[in-house]
Amino acid sequence: MAKYLLLKHYRGAPASANDVPMDQWSQEEISAHLQYMRDFAARLEETGEFVDSQALAPEGTWVRYDGEGRPPVTDGPFAETKDLIAGWMVIDVDSYERAVELAGELSAAPGAGGKPIHEWLELRPFYGVQPTITE
Amino acid sequence: MPQMDEALLRSLTPSVLTVLVRRGADFAAAEDAVQDALVEAVRVWPADRPRDPKGWLVTVAWRKFLDAARSDAARRRREDRLEEEPAPGPAPAVDDTLQLYFLCAHPSLTPASAVALTLRAVGGLTTRQIAEAYLVPEATMAQRISRAKRTVSGVRFDQPGDVATVLRVLYLVFNEGYSGDVDLAAEAIRLTRQLAARIDHPEVAGLLALMLLHHARRAARTAPDGSLVPLAEQDRGRWDTALIAEGVVILQGALARDRLGEFQAQAAVAALHADAPTAEETDWVQIVEWYDELARLTDSPVVRLNRAVAVGEADGPRAGLAALAALDASLPRHTAVAAYLHERDGDLATAARLYAEAAHKAPNLAERAHLTRQAARLNARRSR
Numbered sequence: 001m002a003k004y005l006l007l008k009h010y011r012g013a014p015a016s017a018n019d020v021p022m023d024q025w026s027q028e029e030i031s032a033h034l035q036y037m038r039d040f041a042a043r044l045e046e047t048g049e050f051v052d053s054q055a056l057a058p059e060g061t062w063v064r065y066d067g068e069g070r071p072p073v074t075d076g077p078f079a080e081t082k083d084l085i086a087g088w089m090v091i092d093v094d095s096y097e098r099a100v101e102l103a104g105e106l107s108a109a110p111g112a113g114g115k116p117i118h119e120w121l122e123l124r125p126f127y128g129v130q131p132t133i134t135e
Numbered sequence: 136m137p138q139m140d141e142a143l144l145r146s147l148t149p150s151v152l153t154v155l156v157r158r159g160a161d162f163a164a165a166e167d168a169v170q171d172a173l174v175e176a177v178r179v180w181p182a183d184r185p186r187d188p189k190g191w192l193v194t195v196a197w198r199k200f201l202d203a204a205r206s207d208a209a210r211r212r213r214e215d216r217l218e219e220e221p222a223p224g225p226a227p228a229v230d231d232t233l234q235l236y237f238l239c240a241h242p243s244l245t246p247a248s249a250v251a252l253t254l255r256a257v258g259g260l261t262t263r264q265i266a267e268a269y270l271v272p273e274a275t276m277a278q279r280i281s282r283a284k285r286t287v288s289g290v291r292f293d294q295p296g297d298v299a300t301v302l303r304v305l306y307l308v309f310n311e312g313y314s315g316d317v318d319l320a321a322e323a324i325r326l327t328r329q330l331a332a333r334i335d336h337p338e339v340a341g342l343l344a345l346m347l348l349h350h351a352r353r354a355a356r357t358a359p360d361g362s363l364v365p366l367a368e369q370d371r372g373r374w375d376t377a378l379i380a381e382g383v384v385i386l387q388g389a390l391a392r393d394r395l396g397e398f399q400a401q402a403a404v405a406a407l408h409a410d411a412p413t414a415e416e417t418d419w420v421q422i423v424e425w426y427d428e429l430a431r432l433t434d435s436p437v438v439r440l441n442r443a444v445a446v447g448e449a450d451g452p453r454a455g456l457a458a459l460a461a462l463d464a465s466l467p468r469h470t471a472v473a474a475y476l477h478e479r480d481g482d483l484a485t486a487a488r489l490y491a492e493a494a495h496k497a498p499n500l501a502e503r504a505h506l507t508r509q510a511a512r513l514n515a516r517r518s519r
Contacts, residue, residue, distance in 0.1 A: 022507050022511065023487070023490070023491045023494070023507050023510035023511045023514055024511065024514055025511050026511065026515055027508060027511065027512060027515075030504070030507065030508055030511060031360060031362075034360065034361075034362070034504060035360060038361070055500055057496075057497075057498075058495055059495075059496070
């Protein structure tokens with residue numbers, strides 16, 4: 001088994017095919033989308049491939065150390081930040097092919113007009129563990 | 136284990152713990168011993184339920200405590216003085232549960248620690264259940280609890296505490312709602328009921344009434360698809376009338392004492408909502424008066440924000456917007472309230488824009504989805 005991170009971006013991903021913001025959808029389209037996302041996670045729990053899923057608020061803060069005895073420096077949020085993560089799902093699957101298949105399904109979530117969003121998701125493998133038997 | 140037995144175990148937890156402390160066990164060790172005894176009860180009771188459950192728990196917990204103290208002492212190569220202590224007699228009838236509440240909510244604890252310790256020592260929940268409810272790893276929760284116990288280790292058990300800190304903790308537990316297999320709202324109500332039975336205090340009654348009145352609406356608060364249903368749109372037929380009636384009686388008893396506090400005032404607002412057969416029949420004028428009382432008692436900006444909503448209903452959206460203009464725009468939910476009042480005022484374009492902005496700042500996913508829906512609803516209406 002191998003773990004993969006499916007990353008969803010607020011900004012930074014190539015534009016989706018069906019790129020209409022959610023506040024322009026109909027109530028039914030919003031319901032259908034949320035239902036699809038719930039069903040997807042529930043299905044992965046059933047197949048034993050779901051690990052975690054979290055969503056992040058769009059605005060954060062940059063923080064860095066500013067030397068002994070001084071409070072950390074904070075800055076931002078920067079409107080120009082190109083890459084803004086919206087949330088993730090961690091899956092534990094048998095193969096890279098399976099991970100790609102699931103990411104494809106998640107990207108097919110319905111949006112405006114009830115049609116798939118075709119949203120670009122970023123798929124990143126976790127580093128695995130050092131195997132006990134190496135020879 | 137049958138549900139009834141689990142409830143019994145949990146209700147006996149605080150009194151068993153205080154028996155051990157009265158016998159001279161220090162709080163931290165006694166608390167561990169009681170947890171071990173609870174685990175043992177879950178294992179043994181289904182096949183062999185004792186006739187005297189409390190006596191059984193005290194005996195087992197005391198034995199666990201002695202075992203732990205012995206191995207501890209042996210490890211430190213000290214003389215085992217506990218061997219010489221007299222065998223435990225019957226459990227004393229003194230009820231120290233109240234002291235336990237004070238200790239677990241001690242002002243030296245952070246809110247998160249006080250909540251965890253209260254749920255374990257007073258509520259009888261296992262570390263795993265508490266960890267699941269707060270979505271943290273079990274090891275993290277175990278550390279939080281043991282640090283909390285170290286923090287209060289120097290506090291004398293028989294000192295009176297401050298009811299206000301206990302109420303804060305119970306309020307936090309109630310507000311956390313529902314996740315995992317433990318219903319924290321129901322647990323908070325159980326613990327507050329238990330407290331109310333032991334102390335005669337109008338704010339304890341006020342908090343209990345507040346919880347009951349809110350809990351009564353729980354079934355109506357979410358749609359079958361999990362989305363939020365705002366108060367005005369809830370199916371009032373699904374409110375639990377028995378809980379409402381109980382909450383109102385408790386609140387009336389508290390208010391009659393004429394020692395108003397913030398929980399009684401909050402409960403009064405909840406009671407006025409519960410009292411309205413339809414949203415349109417809500418007595419907003421009285422609700423504004425209660426928010427004025429609350430603002431006097433707490434001076435909280437959140438109260439003033441709620442008051443602006445109530446003013447908008449009582450005196451019209453323009454009055455609500457005027458009240459809102461006096462508040463700091465960076466307050467949580469300020470934008471959402473502004474959106475609502477602009478919609479009521481007929482300015483749909485501004486309302487749609489503000490709903491989308493409020494969704495962007497929403498503190499949780501359910502509210503984000505709800506606010507996005509409001510923006511979408513107005514956008515659809517405007518484009519038609």
